[in-house]
Amino acid sequence: MSVGYFRALRLLHRTFRNYPLTQRFHILGRFLTAPFLRTLDVIPVGARVLDIGSGQGTYPRLIVEERAREVIAVEPDIRKALIAYKHPKVKFVTGYDDCIRGQFDVIVVYDVIYRLPPEERDALFKRIYERVKPGGLFVLKDLDPSNRLKWTWNRIQETISDKFFGLTIGEGFYIETREQIGERMARAGFTDFEWKRVDFGYPHAHIIYLARKAAP
């Protein structure tokens, strides 16, 4: 873990202090409930990263502090993308991942695919495979349905959040098992599949998946 908790809070405060209050509450809520700091060191130092569904750009802001060389943050929700902060190493693009060209050392998808029905996932993973450089990494942060207690709570919370706050575009709450994710990554062409639970102390069953595009 590179950036400590209080330093990260100060950094995010400086980054988002001019945002509307509702957005600031949302960003703080995400910081307190998502294991951003436990998932920074999967990014190799000096990497050029594509973050798909980057939201307000919390993870990009944290990884450029000490690890990533540059992050392209692509986000389809204009409520988040159009007020995006300015940072020399973070470039925001408003849209879906298919508007991006080029290849990246790392592609991150952080708490996004729960919005994506299973039938759309293979196509996304394949697009990601094509956009990762040989030897590069796919980093997927999701929830693990194997912990029934946390899982039930996560479902209830997301249903309430969608019904009353509408903070995230899209519909539905689709979570797959570790085996299903591993198989999808392999079908897309990735190797060296790994997963790690990063949820200790959190009410959500956070899990991070890593897979590599083989070097030629």
Ligand SMILES: C[S@@+](CC[C@H](N)C(=O)[O-])C[C@H]1O[C@@H](n2cnc3c(N)ncnc32)[C@H](O)[C@@H]1O
């Ligand atoms: C829970 S938020 C996570 C945002 C950010 N990755 C983070 O960790 O703070 C989910 C994000 O996924 C975006 N999203 C929803 N459907 C998407 C899709 N099909 N492709 C890319 N992003 C999508 C939403 O607009 C939202 O910003």
